[in-house]
Amino acid sequence: MxxxxxxxxxxxxxxxxxxxxxxxxxxxxxxxxxxxxxxxxxxxxxxxxxxxxxxxxxxxxxxxxxxxxxxxxxxxxxxxxxxxxxxxxxxxxxxxxxxxxxxxxxxxxxxxxxxxxxxxxxxxxTANLSDGKPFFHADRGNLIPGAFSAGTFSKAFDALVGMKDADGDFINPIPTHLIVGQENREEAEKILLREKLDNGQSNTNYKRVELIVDPRIAGKAAFLVAAKEGMCPxxxxxxxxxxxxxxxxxxxxxxxxxxxxxxxxxxxxxxxxxxxxxxxxxxxxx
Missing domain, CATH: 3.30.2400 (Major capsid protein gp5 fold)
Structure with missing residues (x-):
């Protein structure tokens, strides 16, 4: 050998x-x-x-x-x-x-x-960045309180498209993906993947963004991302x-x-x- x-x-x-x-x-x-x-x-x-x-x-x-x-x-x-x-x-x-x-x-x-x-x-x-605030903070406009729902999804969507730069000018990011864990999968599918609502009306959020369910994400938080802006979050x-x-x-x-x-x-x-x-x-x- x-x-x-x-x-x-x-x-x-x-x-x-x-x-x-x-x-x-x-x-x-x-x-x-x-x-x-x-x-x-x-x-x-x-x-x-x-x-x-x-x-x-x-x-x-x-x-x-x-x-x-x-x-x-x-x-x-x-x-x-x-x-x-x-x-x-x-x-x-x-x-x-x-x-x-x-x-x-x-x-x-x-x-x-x-x-x-x-x-x-x-x-x-929770962890502060160099400016003394966490990455997700109401002052940054990227934190929506409350449980994940169609209503809070719409608020998140409006907040993302309404983002401004340091000079106060709109930067107009386009939301592309919603990232959730297993705990929010069912609600996210209701928001994005149903063509009709329970009352029979058209779902205006139908395929509005792409849904990603990643089991590595724990808890009830959901993350709306604009992924075509030249850099990621x-x-x-x-x-x-x-x-x-x-x-x-x-x-x-x-x-x-x-x-x-x-x-x-x-x-x-x-x-x-x-x-x-x-x-x-x-x-x-x-």
Whole structure:
């Protein structure tokens, strides 16, 4: 058995599966709720969050990290995901699940940008930005109180199309998408997908915007977005894009000697940041 040759073959297979899976997956909220901004350093109004599934924050070693829910100027954090393969599985050619595990790792890393953006939404009600107010605030015109309904949807629509710039001039954003979680799915479908109301009259909100139901969004809040204005409400500040898995397969390394484990890891540096509050209005819910 040539262990080095088997490791090289496995490395090629893992990277091929990663490349194929990476092309297949696109987060449904990318280009709508968030876009991606390459950055070279610190970023204003960046969001640090904990308990976001997928990639894990990279601390002093590859393990779970913890960050406070705060908003301030920092450099994008490091994230990692690691696939370990025991030496015995390679020696016994017991590698049937490795491609599937690679697909899962790759898909989760692809979802991580969206997971960070979704996790930033509830923080936007409470954490102050550099101007001393949360991202969603009545003074910004992007916060509608009350339960989500046809009435509050109309108020959100009017608030979004009525947005003004810092000089008080109308910017006329066009609402394109309503984003809700499972708790608001039924009400959102009633508002947007019925041609007729219960009284038989035409539904003026019928397909007025596109509905996105994303199970990652918890609670009763709903978010109306103008997604064709040149930038999205949130962005992923991307310092280092997640690249192909890096192999740790040196059979003479101390780790291989002590643990009989070889690893393939993903790494990136990025974080969610608030970007364009004038292109989103939320109905907070109750």
């Amino acid at each position: 040539d262990l080095r040759a088997m490791l090289q073959k496995l490395d090629t297979a893992i990277k091929t599966v990663y490349k194929t899976t990476k092309k297949e997956y696109k987060d449904p909220l990318q280009g709508i709720l968030y876009d991606i901004t390459p950055v070279t350093g610190a970023v204003n109004n960046i969001v640090t969050l904990n308990s976001v599934p997928g990639m894990r924050e990279f601390k002093s070693e590859r393990k779970h990290g913890v960050a406070d829910n705060t908003v301030h100027t920092i450099a994008p954090r490091k994230w990692e995901s690691t696939l370990d393969v025991e030496r015995e599985k390679i020696e016994d050619d017991d590698l049937g699940q490795i491609p599937n595990q690679t697909r899962v790792m790759t898909t989760k890393s692809g979802r991580h940008y969206g997971a960070l953006a979704v996790a930033a939404l509830p923080v936007g009600f 949130l962005t992923i500040a991307e310092r280092v894009k997640v690249g192909a898995p890096v192999a740790k397969t040196d059979i003479n390394s101390d780790r291989a000697f002590e643990t009989d484990v070889f690893s393939w890891g993903l790494r990136g540096r990025y974080d969610a940041a608030y970007q364009a509050m004038q292109f989103i209005v939320t109905v907070k819910g109750s």
